[in-house]
Amino acid sequence: MEVVIVPDAKAGGALIAGAMADLLRRTSDALLGVATGSTPLPVYEALAAQVRSGAVDTSRARIAQLDEYVGLPADHPESYRSVLRREVLEPLGIGTDAFMGPDGTAEDVQAACETYDRALAEAGGVDLQLLGIGTDGHIGFNEPCSSLASRTRIKTLTEQTRVDNARFFDDDIDQVPYHVITQGIGTILEARHLILLATGEGKADAVAATVEGPVAAVCPASALQLHPHATVVVDEAAATKL
Numbered sequence: 001m002e003v004v005i006v007p008d009a010k011a012g013g014a015l016i017a018g019a020m021a022d023l024l025r026r027t028s029d030a031l032l033g034v035a036t037g038s039t040p041l042p043v044y045e046a047l048a049a050q051v052r053s054g055a056v057d058t059s060r061a062r063i064a065q066l067d068e069y070v071g072l073p074a075d076h077p078e079s080y081r082s083v084l085r086r087e088v089l090e091p092l093g094i095g096t097d098a099f100m101g102p103d104g105t106a107e108d109v110q111a112a113c114e115t116y117d118r119a120l121a122e123a124g125g126v127d128l129q130l131l132g133i134g135t136d137g138h139i140g141f142n143e144p145c146s147s148l149a150s151r152t153r154i155k156t157l158t159e160q161t162r163v164d165n166a167r168f169f170d171d172d173i174d175q176v177p178y179h180v181i182t183q184g185i186g187t188i189l190e191a192r193h194l195i196l197l198a199t200g201e202g203k204a205d206a207v208a209a210t211v212e213g214p215v216a217a218v219c220p221a222s223a224l225q226l227h228p229h230a231t232v233v234v235d236e237a238a239a240t241k242l
């Protein structure tokens with residue numbers, strides 16, 4: 001695992017956007033796995049600036065979703081499909097036909113999970129997966145004690161994650177869904193390159209457990225230690241406990 005400490009979130013965003021742009025220059029139809037949350041926004045902003053300046057061509061790029069709420073209509077502004085359309089697809093000029101994600105509204109959620117897991121493999125696998133990290137060490141929505149070999153499946157959110165995410169739902173925890181679909185940790189580990197970005201002091205404990213703790217299901221992000229090509233980008237605030 002490679003750990004890169006950057007001065008701030010903007011520098012982290014620029015660094016990772018650079019890695020994505022390099023990948024797209026090498027492989028124009030690369031499958032980029034993207035995450036939601038506040039942390040990756042500087043990455044998408046920096047990459048969008050490169051697209052606007054003509055430094056990178058996204059016309060053949062493909063995007064894969066990491067996780068999704070169960071039961072929110074796809075056009076709900078906080079469904080991750082809507083969020084990614086707003087924050088990634090539109091700014092990068094990528095059409096919805098180049099986007100793949102799980103169906104959080106499916107009647108048979110488990111079947112939808114299996115279909116998506118298979119679809120990722122059939123698409124050739126994710127070339128570069130960008131990850132954030134929860135304050136409890138979760139990646140995607142793999143909460144603590146998720147199996148490190150897990151596949152895409154339904155999960156129940158912890159109270160902490162629902163509290164953390166209430167800010168996207170008018171600060172009203174009652175609006176935050178209880179159930180989600182997430183790529184499993186085993187699924188995530190199949191991406192060819194994993195890049196985790198963590199910024200702010202609130203992530204310092206989770207970063208320390210990820211990088212210096214044992215590989216343990218209690219900190220799902222620690223599974224990155226098992227990956228042959230994992231990069232952890234942290235700003236100085238998130239690196240204080242390393």
Ligand code: GLP
Pocket residue numbers: 035036037038039040066067131132133134135138139140141161165
């Ligand atoms: C959610 C997402 C994760 C993300 C996490 C952290 O739980 N499912 O993919 O990493 O939030 O979000 P933030 O970056 O806003 O702290």
